[in-house]
Amino acid sequence: xxxxxxxxxxxxxxxxxxxxxxxxxxxxxxxxxxxxxxxxxxxxxxxxxxxxxxxxxxxxxxxxxxxxxxxxxxxxxxxxxxxxxxxxxxxxxxxxxxxxxxxxxxxxxxxxxxxxxxxxxxxxxxxxxxxxxxxxxxxxxxxxxxxxxxxxxxxxxxxxxxxxxxxxxxxxxxxxxxxxxxxxxxxxxxxxxxxxxxxxxxxxxxxxxxxxxxxxxxxxxxxxxxxxxxxxxxxxxxxxxxxxxxxxxxxxxxxxxxxxxxxxxxxxxxxxxxxxxxxxxxxxxxxxxxxxxxxxxxxxxxxxxxxxxxxxxxxxxx
Amino acid sequence: xxxxxxxxxxxxxxxxxxxxxxxxxxxxxxxxxxxxxxxxxxxxxxxxxxxxxxxxxxxxxxxxxxxxxxxxxxxxxxxxxxxxxxxxxxxxxxxxxxxxxxxxxxxxxxxxxxxxxxxxxxxxxxxxxxxxxxxxxxxxxxxxxxxxxxxxxxxxxxxxxxxxxxxxxxxxxxxxxxxxxxxxxxxxxxxxxxxxxxxxxxxxxxxxxxxxxxxxxxxxxxxxxxxxxxxxxxxxxxxxxxxxxxxxxxxxxxxxxxxxxxxxxxxxxxxxxxxxxxxxxxxxx
Numbered sequence: 001x002x003x004x005x006x007x008x009x010x011x012x013x014x015x016x017x018x019x020x021x022x023x024x025x026x027x028x029x030x031x032x033x034x035x036x037x038x039x040x041x042x043x044x045x046x047x048x049x050x051x052x053x054x055x056x057x058x059x060x061x062x063x064x065x066x067x068x069x070x071x072x073x074x075x076x077x078x079x080x081x082x083x084x085x086x087x088x089x090x091x092x093x094x095x096x097x098x099x100x101x102x103x104x105x106x107x108x109x110x111x112x113x114x115x116x117x118x119x120x121x122x123x124x125x126x127x128x129x130x131x132x133x134x135x136x137x138x139x140x141x142x143x144x145x146x147x148x149x150x151x152x153x154x155x156x157x158x159x160x161x162x163x164x165x166x167x168x169x170x171x172x173x174x175x176x177x178x179x180x181x182x183x184x185x186x187x188x189x190x191x192x193x194x195x196x197x198x199x200x201x202x203x204x205x206x207x208x209x210x211x212x213x214x215x216x217x218x219x220x221x222x223x224x225x226x227x228x229x230x231x232x233x234x235x236x237x238x239x240x241x242x243x244x245x246x247x248x249x250x251x252x253x254x255x256x257x258x259x260x261x262x263x264x265x266x267x268x269x270x271x272x273x274x275x276x277x278x279x280x281x282x283x284x285x286x287x288x289x290x291x292x293x294x295x296x297x298x299x300x301x302x303x304x305x306x307x308x309x310x311x312x313x314x315x316x317x318x
Numbered sequence: 319x320x321x322x323x324x325x326x327x328x329x330x331x332x333x334x335x336x337x338x339x340x341x342x343x344x345x346x347x348x349x350x351x352x353x354x355x356x357x358x359x360x361x362x363x364x365x366x367x368x369x370x371x372x373x374x375x376x377x378x379x380x381x382x383x384x385x386x387x388x389x390x391x392x393x394x395x396x397x398x399x400x401x402x403x404x405x406x407x408x409x410x411x412x413x414x415x416x417x418x419x420x421x422x423x424x425x426x427x428x429x430x431x432x433x434x435x436x437x438x439x440x441x442x443x444x445x446x447x448x449x450x451x452x453x454x455x456x457x458x459x460x461x462x463x464x465x466x467x468x469x470x471x472x473x474x475x476x477x478x479x480x481x482x483x484x485x486x487x488x489x490x491x492x493x494x495x496x497x498x499x500x501x502x503x504x505x506x507x508x509x510x511x512x513x514x515x516x517x518x519x520x521x522x523x524x525x526x527x528x529x530x531x532x533x534x535x536x537x538x539x540x541x542x543x544x545x546x547x548x549x550x551x552x553x554x555x556x557x558x559x560x561x562x563x564x565x566x567x568x569x570x571x572x573x574x575x576x577x578x579x580x581x582x583x584x585x586x587x588x589x590x591x592x593x594x595x596x597x598x599x600x601x602x603x
Contacts, residue, residue, distance in 0.1 A: 061509060079512065080512055081512045083510070085506075085510045089503060091503040091507050093522065093525070095526070095528075095599070104507075105511055108513060109511075138601065138602065139603075140602035
């Protein structure tokens with residue numbers, strides 16, 4: 001059996017009940033998914049469905065109650081430098097300057113490097129996010145957008161194999177968010193890291209992601225579907241909305257969040273074993289003749305449907 | 319706009335300085351005047367008693383500022399003379415006191431900061447040690463003096479011990495408080511970067527808690543300087559506390575007031591020194 005780059009199997013998170021005889025609260029249950037190497041995956045769901053728990057578990061900062069996580073055939077246990085994290089609140093160390101914050105990460109990653117190498121490497125990434133002018137300022141002297149750029153530079157500079165972004169643009173205004181999204185795409189297309197990102201913004205997810213995981217509402221949440229985004233890369237904020245498929249995908253996602261995320265919750269998934277999200281391509285679904293074509297096109301996919309979720313387009317990574 | 323604001327700020331500072339000078343001059347003037355006006359009778363003929371005392375006041379009065387200024391000038395122009403056990407310059411006396419305060423204080427810092435770190439990091443250590451701290455903390459440092467003298471059998475070391483015991487608590491509690499309050503996000507940054515516990519302690523927790531620790535150190539040095547005067551009055555021999563008490567026994571109130579002023583000035587300088595150090599570790603979030 002082939003393994004994806006990152007495999008999460010049967011993940012469950014329960015919190016003990018608050019009362020004396022209260023039942024434990026199950027946030028999510030039996031979640032399985034895989035991330036392919038070099039893939040950009042966004043996860044969308046309402047608050048309380050456990051997105052952040054999944055992310056923190058992947059970062060090694062939290063634990064599932066049950067379930068396993070494997071990355072490159074090694075179990076994920078505790079935090080590690082091969083997994084970089086960008087937090088929503090930036091998590092910069094306020095007593096260090098922007099440069100020192102990035103250096104902090106780079107120094108931790110490459111302990112044998114000389115000070116000059118560390119500084120040069122850090123500066124390279126700060127330049128990529130357009131902060132070369134303000135590297136000697138402390139975070140308190142930077143705007144929210146600039147702080148998040150420093151945080152992104154720090155995460156990318158350590159070249160983690162898996163990059164975890166927890167709503168990185170959640171606290172930013174729309175204009176700043178757009179600019180940093182473009183920068184994120186730019187850095188990502190250079191380094192081709194695997195990215196797993198939480199977002200609440202449907203447009204942002206379409207712009208960035210190869211696949212979008214849709215979570216049903218908690219408690220007992222699950223990842224119901226994995227929507228394939230087949231819009232051609234490189235994508236640009238301005239031109240992507242003109243693509244004929246954009247609104248098909250967008251409507252599908254919004255419909256899921258508004259209507260189906262709560263409907264699916266009561267729907268008990270049948271069967272046991274690992275429940276991987278159903279792959280969905282909203283564009284093909286909307287034109288019936290294509291849909292039948294997909295179903296019969298690849299028997300290989302069908303036979304593995306309940307085990308491993310392949311993305312059809314792997315061409316970018318050869 | 320900004321020029322107006324600067325002008326107003328300047329004028330506020332200037333006005334404050336002027337007011338302070340006026341208060342000083344008025345205060346000193348009244349003090350001086352009260353002491354020079356005759357307490358009884360004035361120009362009237364001397365009573366029999368006064369004649370016996372050859373015209374001296376019936377009651378000794380508090381010396382006026384002019385006398386204290388003259389004393390200060392004399393003492394400060396030769397602060398380090400040493401003419402025997404009971405006649406040493408003010409600089410030497412202050413030096414002894416500072417030596418005791420700083421050695422007791424530094425020992426306290428060496429104990430308090432690591433233990434405070436431990437208590438801040440470990441809820442178990444906090445819960446286990448908290449009852450002891452709560453009982454020991456309110457004890458007046460001077461209450462330890464007899465026990466210290468009995469156990470240590472050395473007055474010099476006992477004074478240092480008293481300083482040690484009084485300056486340990488603010489540093490211990492502030493360190494624990496600062497360490498416990500380090501934002502989880504920052505600790506997570508250390509964890510995701512695979513820092514060892516030692517690296518996390520020195521690169522993340524220490525700088526994050528440093529402003530709170532420095533506040534504790536500043537409170538401690540203030541208390542230590544308050545306590546040293548009383549401790550030296552008890553143990554005697556040398557130091558500014560002993561000097562004050564010795565001059566009281568000599569009925570030399572001019573020296574008493576002069577040394578009171580010196581205690582205040584040195585205490586202020588100690589506080590300013592720590593405030594200056596604190597500036598280097600303070601950060602804005």
